[in-house]
Amino acid sequence: MTTANQAGPQHQARRRWGEWLIENTVRLAGVSTILIVALIFLFLLKEGIPTFLDIPLRQLFSGRWYPIESLYGILPLLVGSLLVTIGAVIIAVPLGLTVAIYLGEFAPSWLREFLKPLIEILAGIPSIVLGFLGWVVLAPLIQNLGASTGLTAFTGSLILAYMALPTIISISEDALYAVPKEYRDGALAIGATEWQTIWRVVLPAARSGLVIAVMLGVGRAIGETMAVLMVTGNAANIPKLGAGMFFQPVRTMTATIAAEMGEVAQGSLHYSTLFGIGIILFLITFAINSVASRVVGVQGSRRRGGQL
Amino acid sequence: MNKIEVRNFSFFYGDFRALKNLNLPIRKNKITALIGPSGCGKSTFLRSLNRMNDTISGTRAEGEMLMDGKNIYDPDVDVVELRQRVGMVFQRPNPFPQSIFDNVAFGPRVLSTASNGDLDQIVQESLERAALWNDVKHRLTDSAFALNPGQQQRLCIARAIAVKPEVILMDEPASALDPVATLKIEELMRVLAVDYTIVVVTHNMQQAARVSHFTGFFWLGELVEFGVTSDLFSNPQKELTESYITGRRG
Numbered sequence: 301m302t303t304a305n306q307a308g309p310q311h312q313a314r315r316r317w318g319e320w321l322i323e324n325t326v327r328l329a330g331v332s333t334i335l336i337v338a339l340i341f342l343f344l345l346k347e348g349i350p351t352f353l354d355i356p357l358r359q360l361f362s363g364r365w366y367p368i369e370s371l372y373g374i375l376p377l378l379v380g381s382l383l384v385t386i387g388a389v390i391i392a393v394p395l396g397l398t399v400a401i402y403l404g405e406f407a408p409s410w411l412r413e414f415l416k417p418l419i420e421i422l423a424g425i426p427s428i429v430l431g432f433l434g435w436v437v438l439a440p441l442i443q444n445l446g447a448s449t450g451l452t453a454f455t456g457s458l459i460l461a462y463m464a465l466p467t468i469i470s471i472s473e474d475a476l477y478a479v480p481k482e483y484r485d486g487a488l489a490i491g492a493t494e495w496q497t498i499w500r501v502v503l504p505a506a507r508s509g510l511v512i513a514v515m516l517g518v519g520r521a522i523g524e525t526m527a528v529l530m531v532t533g534n535a536a537n538i539p540k541l542g543a544g545m546f547f548q549p550v551r552t553m554t555a556t557i558a559a560e561m562g563e564v565a566q567g568s569l570h571y572s573t574l575f576g577i578g579i580i581l582f583l584i585t586f587a588i589n590s591v592a593s594r595v596v597g598v599q600g601s602r603r604r605g606g607q608l
Numbered sequence: 609m610n611k612i613e614v615r616n617f618s619f620f621y622g623d624f625r626a627l628k629n630l631n632l633p634i635r636k637n638k639i640t641a642l643i644g645p646s647g648c649g650k651s652t653f654l655r656s657l658n659r660m661n662d663t664i665s666g667t668r669a670e671g672e673m674l675m676d677g678k679n680i681y682d683p684d685v686d687v688v689e690l691r692q693r694v695g696m697v698f699q700r701p702n703p704f705p706q707s708i709f710d711n712v713a714f715g716p717r718v719l720s721t722a723s724n725g726d727l728d729q730i731v732q733e734s735l736e737r738a739a740l741w742n743d744v745k746h747r748l749t750d751s752a753f754a755l756n757p758g759q760q761q762r763l764c765i766a767r768a769i770a771v772k773p774e775v776i777l778m779d780e781p782a783s784a785l786d787p788v789a790t791l792k793i794e795e796l797m798r799v800l801a802v803d804y805t806i807v808v809v810t811h812n813m814q815q816a817a818r819v820s821h822f823t824g825f826f827w828l829g830e831l832v833e834f835g836v837t838s839d840l841f842s843n844p845q846k847e848l849t850e851s852y853i854t855g856r857r858g
């Protein structure tokens with residue numbers, strides 16, 4: 301018999317009540333968060349659904365976005381978002397992973413200690429500042445390279461890549477760092493070179509962390525609005541297919557919502573179409589996240605020793 | 609015949625001298641056991657033989673380790689090639705988080721010593737030699753982590769012999785295993801010694817006595833005594849050795 305078990309019934313009642321209170325507070329917090337998210341989504345649906353009911357799908361996915369003439373083709377916006385994002389991914393992912401590998405595997409430790417916080421600070425630069433920089437510095441540069449205007453999809457991609465890089469670098473470096481030393485030793489002891497060890501053992505072992513790093517980085521890029529609004533030229537047309545594609549002005553879905561939301565009459569078709577674009581954006585993000593968590597999930601079950 | 613000849617070898621972690629002027633032979637196709645109390649430098653010595661200590665910054669080696677007459681610390685030695693010739697098995701089984709097949713195929717793949725058809729053959733041979741083939745032949749694509757610790761350690765042995773090394777270093781290869789798995793590893797070492805030169809670190813004196821042909825006793829970074837295992841255990845020359853193996857010290 302321990303003395304703790306012999307506390308009086310009064311004390312026990314108080315303790316039970318305290319448990320009850322804490323448990324339910326936590327539950328309330330959890331449930332209300334879910335509820336709020338659900339409400340936001342319902343609101344988005346309620347405002348946006350008319351888009352898909354009132355505008356024939358054929359027209360919705362056509363190439364002309366002229367709300368003044370009641371032409372609501374969102375294809376240019378989709379293509380614009382796609383171009384800017386793909387461009388950003390093509391720039392940011394290889395660059396970010398390379399820097400992370402350099403920092404995690406090759407850089408002397410004093411340099412890593414110095415650079416890592418610095419890179420994390422970069423993530424804190426407000427996007428409007430980056431947009432401004434892009435507009436003042438990048439755009440003239442790109443125009444000098446021979447584009448008809450400096451405000452292009454590529455300019456947006458550069459800015460977005462820059463915004464995604466700190467996240468990608470920082471989280472990938474953490475993921476590489478978490479790979480046990482025993483794996484590296486095992487590979488080196490067989491006679492693998494340092495690069496072979498990284499490529500064939502460390503990177504695959506860190507895969508789930510690397511995927512998360514890329515997703516978080518790209519996630520920031522897809523949802524980004526202000527900087528993109530400033531530097532992509534805001535022309536709602538579909539760039540001609542080809543290599544020059546990236547060097548034409550485009551307009552993204554997010555920029556469209558931000559730029560036009562202030563001017564529309566509440567309840568109008570234009571208004572609900574902007575929400576409709578929001579729904580599509582949401583679905584795209586959701587799809588990307590599901591794919592990512594599946595990739596990570598496969599890795600997870602492998603760690604636990606399941607089938608490959 | 610000596611596979612490796614260690615001459616006046618010292619090793620430093622920064623200013624700390626972990627190995628002091630060692631001299632000993634490693635006999636070809638024999639098992640050499642290294643015993644001694646914790647922290648006496650057994651692992652450091654083992655990791656000097658394939659220059660794994662090079663991966664730790666601030667370390668330095670003095671003296672010579674002649675393998676087939678060539679000093680492995682000469683500036684013109686290719687460390688990557690050296691490690692292929694001198695394989696290593698670690699204290700804790702460390703398979704890669706990959707399939708059983710990929711683990712064994714890792715070495716041949718990075719060294720591109722095998723075409724794809726040969727690869728299957730090499731993997732099978734290596735697993736057979738490591739006495740693991742019958743356990744895993746129907747699940748080569750399973751994760752290596754699905755194996756129990758004893759099997760994982762034998763997988764690591766298979767992974768090491770897949771690149772056909774000349775020497776195999778084992779750092780307390782059975783210390784993380786149960787008695788049955790331990791006996792299997794010892795059995796395996798005896799079989800492997802026919803083709804390979806083996807150096808094994810062990811805390812377990814019975815194991816050293818059971819399995820090895822030669823034994824070196826380390827104490828505070830020095831090699832106190834070295835000799836034929838049966839002699840060293842039955843008739844130690846130094847008092848320190850005797851008190852250690854009879855359990856009075858260490």
Ligand SMILES: Nc1ncnc2c1ncn2[C@@H]1O[C@H](COP(=O)(O)OP(=O)(O)OP(=O)(O)O)[C@@H](O)[C@H]1O
Nearest residue numbers: 621624626644645646647648649650651652653664
């Ligand atoms: N990376 C390192 N940096 C600095 N000192 C080290 C390092 N590794 C080992 N040492 C020191 O070198 C000495 C020998 O260590 P080593 O690991 O070789 O001993 P060991 O005989 O293998 O011990 P154990 O039986 O516990 O494995 C110890 O004093 C240890 O503290």
Ligand SMILES: [Mg+2]
Nearest residue numbers: 650651652779
């Ligand atoms: Mg040790």
